[in-house]
Amino acid sequence: MQQLLDTAEKIRSMEIRGAGRIATAAAKALRDYVEMLETSSFEEFVAKVEKAKSILIETRPTAVSLPNAVMLAGSYDAETVEEARSQILDNATEFIRNADNALDNIGEIGAKRLRDGDTVMTHCNSHAALAIIKTAHKQGKRIKVYATESRPRRQGFITIKELSDAGIDTTLIVDSAVRYTMKNVDTVIVGADSITVNGALVNKIGTSQLALAAHEARVNFISAAETYKFSPSTLFGDLVEIEERDPDEVIPSDKLGDMPDVKISNPAFDVTPSEYIDLIVTEAGAFPPEMAYVIIKEHLGWELKKMG
Template structure:
């Protein structure tokens, strides 16, 4: 059984509604650091074996949690666990900064960027483009039913980036008014498909029909080394309104043919051949 402090973090990860794969991976790494402070020797090794099962189960759709669990070795040495967890956090922060630098070069003067849900990698691209003095605005969905788009709006407001919020149903209408589509990802499969907040696939289709280039921003730890798109388990969360059950799958899968490129810290990858 895992220590209570560690179990509490995993439960927090399971319950999270707004923040995505990057935040969950960091929280998972922090759980490993706490574990290294509590246990050692054989107890630590057994706990790490349990963590390798439990961390990915916090959200089975997200590749970052699978890769985090594989990144941390099964060992008796708490110092090694802590060092690897801290390395994972550091690499993630460095990756996001580099994604900001690379992705911001795609934003031209007076660009109109349409996005969906909340992605810390996308926010970093916007932040970097703003810092470079570029003038652009953002069209973002409210991203029902958890309204991640409102969290993004608050970030953009703090950065001084102009934006307008639309309902999810207007994705098709507003895609024709944009010049660039940009979203994050929770999982990029071996065959180049992108798993992200439900609504991403319709946005990609709308961008395709309107000849708007569609890009995805994701750290390389979101590339799943094993799963193909037909093997990803998509989570459905209970949801009801006015007494009626409403189907609520959290993610959808966007085929690679609608994606111009995936912006990673390694460069812009062309799916699926460079995945």
Template sequence: MSVTDTAEKIKSMEVRGAGRIARAAAEALRDHAASVRSSDVAAFRQEMERAAATLVATRPTAVSLPNAVHIVMAGLEHASTTEEAREGLIHRAARFIQSSQHAVEKISGFGARHIRDGDTILTHCNSEVALGCIIEAHRSGKKIEVFATEVRPRNQGLITIRTLNDAGIKTNFIVDSAVRSYIHDVDLVIVGADAVTVNGAVVNKIGTSQVAHTAAEARVSVLVAAETYKFAPQTIMGDLIRIEEREANEVLADEIARTLPNVTVRNPAFDVTPAEYIDLIVTEQGAIPPQMAYIIIREYLGWGIEEFHESIGIGANHDE
């Protein structure tokens, strides 16, 4: 799929979920690198940087996207020929995609260990890794039940309940505002993440913070499933994660909105859950308390980018 098509599908949420977005961006850059026929390495680099910028601009909150692009693009400036640059980028994209898929498998296994036989789990939004934990627990023979939220206004919960249904897991489908009504029937909350900050706060689908606050009030543990490339190195320097606000017509049809001139529709796509409402963050490197987010960033991202490259099989011999 072309960079333009991929960017449009990410922006319109046809491709959704932080991990899927990251892999789609890596695939688009890989395919674009293969199609660019310039023999001038500077022109090739410039074209790839343009493509990367197009992809990164689509979803400002999902940190997985710029992190994936950064990993795939790393080393271009050291290439002396177009072929060297092309081969290096294609190699890094392939390794990132493979690493991302393996991360989902590892997190599913780690997360499933925190689910007990007989547990009732609540999940919000449609997280590949959060669902992976639940499905892996079910596959291991644990008898579990799930409460899944509707997830207004995009109704990602419909994807979640189809996935759970197909896996043979007993599931209750509830509107977002019913979480408090059922929280005392729940043993564990499992959600995904679009970004994890240096202080352990989690940026995820709007409504996550309310779920976590309700769980804390009811003394129900909250587990966040997140690959290491969803941690945000820029927050070390004090940068904030920009919360994407989407089109009003996702909430209120244009023809209705036109009849309400004094009404402004606000549609933030994400919110921030403070670290104190989170018990564990499960990554492919293991489960950590949110207060250890800095360690993940230091060792695998940001200042520790070389170590992160090594952890997914990208060594200096491939990049220089």
């Protein structure tokens, strides 16, 4: 259990960050826990596995990839401990393998949307979005990238390092320079933490700013998202909870000094309406946001419908 608790804390503290990386880390933690779990009865096994699932799921409330990964990896239909253990190990391993393959497929599909000489803007640090950019670069297309700083955690610094290591011409901009820079951009590509049944995108705070600026400037806006980032619970009316993180990420409380009436708001995500999204690129293909329902139904399965 300690290893699983360590992973949960790393997810909660954002030592492990990014929806895809969170999902695979949770699946691996659950797989390893179940593999080593010793119980005296099937009932005890079920209770301990369900508790482990809850611990992982509760770490980050917004990224639907986390509960989807835990539920898909941890699913079983068995009557004995060994049958259930075997099914979970197989399901978790399959999820991890599919997640890895998904990035390759997203890269190949999304790269078709980029032309030689294109300039791309990206936000935060998304493996799926970067897969498209890197694949286009490997194909010999001359791609230039503007990457946002992505405050307050500055995930953009990770992005520019990855792009630099790949040999891609990259410029870091402050978040407030998005509209100023948009006139030089051909396509915006971002990741996703959750996609709702109506095709709305829940992603790193500031994403809606990029989408609005792109819409006004008539620049294509693409979200790159594995199918497990779609939210089945929104099909049944549930709202995606927007995580409010520690104000100290913005400014340490001791720096506020003699300003007792000042409060800090630090939402980690925002919502981009579907009408500002031109395309969602998944490992199963590229779809308009209006087809989110089809992805939820056909690629996630109804066994997730009770998740909330």
